[in-house]
Amino acid sequence: xxxxxxxxxxxxxxxxxxxxxxxxxxxxxxxxxKLQRNGFRKKPERKKCEDTIVExxxxxxxxxxxxxxxxxxxxAEPKKPKSREKERTSKEKRKSSAEVTEKEKEPESLKxxxxxxxxxxxLLDMKESSLSTYFDExxxxxxxxxxxxxxxxxxxxxxxxxxxxxxxxxxxxxxCQSPEDSxxxxxxxxxxxxxxTEFIMTQYPMWETVRDFWRMVSQRKALRVITIFEPxxxxxxxxxxxxxxxxxxxxxxxxxxxxxxxxxxxxxxRDQIVNNSVRCESTQIKSFFPLYSEHYMNLNGWxxxxxxxxxxxxxxxxxxxxxxxxxxxxxxxxNYVRVFNCTTWPWKKVPNEEKKLxxxxxxxxKDIHPGTQPNDPVVVMCDLGLDRSATVVLTAIxxxxxxxxxxxDCDALFKKMxxxxxxxxxxxxxxxxxxxxxxxxxKIKFRQMSEIPDDVKAMLGEALNKVPFVKKx
Numbered sequence: 001x002x003x004x005x006x007x008x009x010x011x012x013x014x015x016x017x018x019x020x021x022x023x024x025x026x027x028x029x030x031x032x033x034k035l036q037r038n039g040f041r042k043k044p045e046r047k048k049c050e051d052t053i054v055e056x057x058x059x060x061x062x063x064x065x066x067x068x069x070x071x072x073x074x075x076a077e078p079k080k081p082k083s084r085e086k087e088r089t090s091k092e093k094r095k096s097s098a099e100v101t102e103k104e105k106e107p108e109s110l111k112x113x114x115x116x117x118x119x120x121x122x123l124l125d126m127k128e129s130s131l132s133t134y135f136d137e138x139x140x141x142x143x144x145x146x147x148x149x150x151x152x153x154x155x156x157x158x159x160x161x162x163x164x165x166x167x168x169x170x171x172x173x174x175x176c177q178s179p180e181d182s183x184x185x186x187x188x189x190x191x192x193x194x195x196x197t198e199f200i201m202t203q204y205p206m207w208e209t210v211r212d213f214w215r216m217v218s219q220r221k222a223l224r225v226i227t228i229f230e231p232x233x234x235x236x237x238x239x240x241x242x243x244x245x246x247x248x249x250x251x252x253x254x255x256x257x258x259x260x261x262x263x264x265x266x267x268x269x270r271d272q273i274v275n276n277s278v279r280c281e282s283t284q285i286k287s288f289f290p291l292y293s294e295h296y297m298n299l300n301g302w303x304x305x306x307x308x309x310x311x312x313x314x315x316x317x318x319x320x321x322x323x324x325x326x327x328x329x330x331x332x333x334x335n336y337v338r339v340f341n342c343t344t345w346p347w348k349k350v351p352n353e354e355k356k357l358x359x360x361x362x363x364x365x366k367d368i369h370p371g372t373q374p375n376d377p378v379v380v381m382c383d384l385g386l387d388r389s390a391t392v393v394l395t396a397i398x399x400x401x402x403x404x405x406x407x408x409d410c411d412a413l414f415k416k417m418x419x420x421x422x423x424x425x426x427x428x429x430x431x432x433x434x435x436x437x438x439x440x441x442x443k444i445k446f447r448q449m450s451e452i453p454d455d456v457k458a459m460l461g462e463a464l465n466k467v468p469f470v471k472k473x
Contacts, residue, residue, distance in 0.1 A: 007413075009044075020253065030222075033308070040142050046104055050383075051194070064144050070176040077387050084114075107451065108405065109407025109449055109452060110404060110451070111370070111458045112403060112405055112449075112452070113404045113451075113452050113453055114405070115342040115401065115404075115405050115408070116442055116446070116452075116459075116460065117459060118407030119398070119407065119408055119438075119439075120459040120460060122408075122409075122410050122411075122462040123145065123402055123463040123467065124396070124459065124462060124463055125465040126466065130466055131428075131435060131466055131467045132428045132429070132432050132468075134429040135425075135432065136428055139411065139414055139415075142180055142414070142418055143418070144167075144415075144418060147167045147169065147419075147422070148168045149165035149167060149168060151168055151171065151184050152166040152168075152171075153181075154184075155182070157208070158182075158184060158185070158208070158209050159185060159203075160186070160203045160204070160206065160383065161185050161203070161384045161386070161423070164426075165422045165423070166186055166188065166317065166421050166422060167188065167420070167422055170188045170190070170419075170421070171186075171188055171205045172189060172200060172216055174212060174215055175219055181215070182210075185201075185202070185209065185216050186202060186203045186209070186385070187200050187202035187216060187379075188200070188201050188202070188420050188422075190393060190417060190420045190421055191415065191420070193416070194401070194404075194406055195397060195400060195401070197378070197397070197400065198377040198378070199377060199378050199379075199380055199389065199393050199396075200216070200220065200222060200378070200380070201381070201385045201389045201421045202216075202379060202381045202385045202389075203382075203385040204227075204381055204382060204384075204385075210288045210300050210302075211300035211301055211302065212291050213288065214288075214302045214326055215328075216379075217337060218335065220376075221375070221376050222337070222376055222377050222378070222379045223337055224255075224335060224376060224378045224379070225378075226340045226363070226378065226380045226381070226389075226392060227339060227340070227342065227366065227381055228342045228345050228360075228380075228382040228388045228389065228392070229382065229383065230343055230344055230345065232348050236297065253382070268305075268325060268333075268334050269332050269333055269334070269442055270303055270327050270332055270333075271336060272324060273296050273303060273305045273327065274296065276294070277294050277295055277296040277305050277307075278294060278295050278296070279296060280292070280296070288304075289304050289306060289322065289324050290304065290306040291306070292306060292309075293306055293309045294306070295306070295326075297424055301328065301329040302326060302327065302328055303325075303326070303334075304325070304326050304327075305322065305324065305326075305327075306322055306324055306335070309321070310322075310323075312359065312374055314359070315356065316357070318342060318344055318356055318359065319342045319359060319360050320340075320343075321339070321340055321363065322338070322340075322341055323338060324336070324337045324338075325340055328347075340363040342358065342360050345388060347383060348387075348427070350391070350429055350430065350433040351433075353439040354440040356440070357391065357433070357434075357437045358395070358437055361391065361395045361396045361399070361437070362390055364378050380392050384409050385421070385424075385440075386421070386423055386424045387424070387425065387426055387427060388430070390417060390430060390431075390434070391431075391433055391434045391437075392424050392434075393417065394413065394417065394425075394435075395434045395437045395438050397413060398410075398435065398438035398442055399436065399438050399442070402442060403436070407449045414431065415467055432467050436467040439460055439463055439464050439467065440464070442460055443457070443460045443461070446460065
């Protein structure tokens with residue numbers, strides 16, 4: 001196995017804003033992601049803009065001209081000068097047009113620098129000693145008003161947390177295709193103003209909700225899934241740890257660097273999967289999908305096949321990418337899902353270096369070509385779908401906004417997340433770590449950008465001092 005990673009993969013700053021991404025042709029999931037074709041709209045005809053003259057007589061009552069003298073008097077009146085009003089209107093238009101043009105011509109690096117500077121000021125202007133203190137005093141108790149949780153109350157057996165509710169307004173609603181199906185799943189749609197990226201934050205599936213999870217993935221065409229759990233020791237999903245794991249792998253996982261240009265995955269039928277893979281029992285594994293390549297399992301009506309595993313050569317114990325085929329009951333052909341599986345991020349702790357989080361954050365987009373935003377949402381899940389998941393989502397959106405030249409309002413982003421996913425960020429360490437990781441990314445990125453002013457680079461270092469680690473692994 002060639003263990004040499006590409007230069008791009010080694011660079012933690014190899015992160016592109018999600019608005020500039022498109023599915024890679026070499027992705028194992030070729031053919032699974034259906035991109036929406038951009039239609040061309042007929043450019044609307046531009047209305048002719050006619051200058052209007054403000055008449056002084058508009059405020060005077062209209063007089064009837066009944067005599068020849070009146071008509072002569074009217075015709076003899078000198079015409080009001082239009083040139084001055086036209087000139088003023090024309091100048092205003094030119095000025096406005098010049099401002100827009102100047103803004104459009106503003107270098108991309110300058111936009112990014114301004115956004116980064118505003119991001120740093122959020123921290124540097126704080127009177128509190130640290131971001132953790134600020135979070136505890138100003139953000140931790142925030143709860144949105146006028147939210148209902150009717151379906152959450154009705155489906156308590158499907159919720160891991162009995163305290164953090166699920167809002168009716170932002171919950172994912174499933175389509176029922178059989179009498180035993182339910183429309184409920186503990187998952188929330190999370191979107192941000194000014195971003196086309198859609199996230200689905202959800203809890204780790206329970207034994208009785210695994211079917212609902214795969215139904216959600218299929219119905220929402222969510223072809224990218226980030227999972228965060230640690231087998232054997234993750235206390236929050238202990239039921240998955242009670243079953244002994246005795247399987248051995250008959251196939252060596254493929255490294256991403258070993259894939260050949262024409263070695264794309266091709267959809268298989270249900271019969272092909274069964275004939276080409278090894279069957280494993282769901283009671284033998286600690287996951288809701290096979291952890292070994294060329295294994296398949298029948299799980300509550302779904303046939304799930306792990307076709308390929310790509311090892312991250314930089315840290316084999318951190319994130320591995322699984323190409324999974326899923327086939328629902330009554331269907332013949334499989335669809336592909338890319339699962340980015342992080343198995344060494346323990347419960348209630350944060351990684352010991354920011355590059356680990358950045359590798360996980362950029363994983364769903366690293367094989368995407370610049371150009372068009374993928375249509376499928378990104379599913380992010382951990383034990384309760386509240387802390388580790390929220391850390392990934394906030395880090396991703398902060399980096400995306402700054403690289404798009406938009407100054408992020410961290411308080412507003414936090415509240416936007418709480419408005420959609422109740423109780424996310426139960427502890428300050430996850431909120432502060434997301435901001436620290438985003439700052440670290442920008443600091444590394446700006447080393448490669450000579451156009452970024454030195455004062456902005458210095459501000460990044462000062463801002464990082466306001467975000468100390470709380471706990472490490």
